[in-house]
């Protein structure tokens with residue numbers, strides 16, 4: 001036996017830190033679920049804070065590289081950092097109490113700061129982190145003390161550290177915490193009992209149906225995006241780390257602010273039973289969509305005309321002397337989106353949508369209610385999980401994305417995309433179908449041209465137009481000759497604007513440039 005202080009070896013000390021972190025996350029999840037505040041748990045809150053603080057170019061980089069998996073990557077990154085820090089704290093704690101205490105305090109501070117600075121935070125949001133902190137300290141102390149053997153039994157290990165006891169303790173705590181934490185997370189993700197979720201809703205038949213589609217809006221070609229994007233394939237872009245699951249039976253929307261003569265508070269039922277419930281086909285586009293990207297989709301929406309609700313509230317458009325030029329939508333998760341009042345009151349079909357492609361809105365796309373405005377990018381119009389509409393001015397308020405480097409106003413830019421053939425395709429010589437979509441919402445697509453290599457621009461054949469608010473398919477038959485070829489597309493809208501070849505990044509107000517694909521003909 002030795003008289004030197006008995007110290008836990010480094011490996012087990014690091015594991016003790018890790019296990020304590022697992023216990024902390026489990027405890028935080030349980031408290032988050034009990035409070036029905038899954039977004040207040042430390043990992044979610046820190047993740048949301050990181051999303052808010054990430055500078056624009058980095059965010060764009062993340063979207064470009066990881067696409068809509070960016071959030072999984074973010075959470076994975078936080079988990080790795082957390083694991084590393086927890087292991088360090090474990091080692092530090094066995095080397096000196098002060099080190100352990102400082103590390104732990106730093107952890108708790110980060111978690112608390114993140115949880116309490118969310119836009120929708122309340123004081124109770126500190127509880128998941130505090131519970132996690134208590135579990136962390138408790139398990140760390142226990143796993144450092146418990147396996148230390150005091151007696152001088154014959155099988156006492158030379159370093160006074162009983163590995164069997166340690167493994168037993170660490171294994172039990174880790175398994176139990178992971179189990180309980182996962183259970184709590186699943187519970188809070190499940191629809192709350194008694195609430196009204198998409199599966200419970202039967203949408204009424206809209207009073208004002210969409211105009212019948214002309215024959216040939218959908219060319220139904222292999223590799224070409226279908227005219228309507230199925231809900232399950234519809235792109236999803238938002239800052240929500242966990243999708244808000246709202247009970248439609250208790251949901252309401254308040255319309256208030258400058259120039260509102262009668263404040264409105266609307267329930268889900270008020271919208272479903274609205275005498276002007278309308279059905280419209282509208283193509284939604286994200287400002288972050290790179291040239292050739294797929295952050296856009298077309299759906300048949302059912303909703304109440306926003307202009308009618310604003311008129312009910314006594315709002316006048318700026319054109320009629322109304323004092324508000326900006327309509328700020330707020331979501332349940334604290335997003336703010338600013339839309340020009342002039343646009344939503346100029347006669348276009350701006351909707352408070354409850355239905356998407358014949359179904360109630362899916363949770364991912366804003367259940368129970370979201371906004372959709374033809375001709376504006378999503379970040380300035382398409383607020384999901386909307387709970388509040390405030391009439392104000394662009395001078396008085398910057399919505400979420402504006403201080404982060406995006407333009408306050410975001411009309412959709414006329415664009416086109418080649419869907420087939422794909423980039424890098426190997427083709428047989430002879431007849432090749434080149435097809436894609438073009439969009440200029442609320443203006444309409446007038447012409448699409450394709451260029452092979454440095455050849456002349458050739459008119460593609462346009463599919464029938466559903467409406468000016470939707471994308472339009474196009475097709476061109478190309479007689480392909482052997483070699484490598486560059487196919488380029490450009491669209492011209494009904495106001496005579498032809499897409500510029502000049503490349504611009506999505507920020508601050510939408511990408512420009514021509515989409516092209518390179519193919520090889522054998």
Ligand SMILES: Nc1nc2c(c(=O)[nH]1)N[C@H]1C(S)=C(S)[C@@H](COP(=O)(O)O)O[C@H]1N2
Pocket residue numbers: 234235236237238239240284285286287331332333335364365366377378379382383384385
């Ligand atoms: N609450 C909330 N609404 C939001 C967003 C968001 O981050 N939070 N993102 C907007 C953006 S940038 C776009 S492009 C559209 C995307 O809608 P979708 O996910 O249904 O395709 O939602 C908009 N509405």
Ligand SMILES: [Mo]
Pocket residue numbers: 237285286287288377378379
């Ligand atoms: Mo977007």
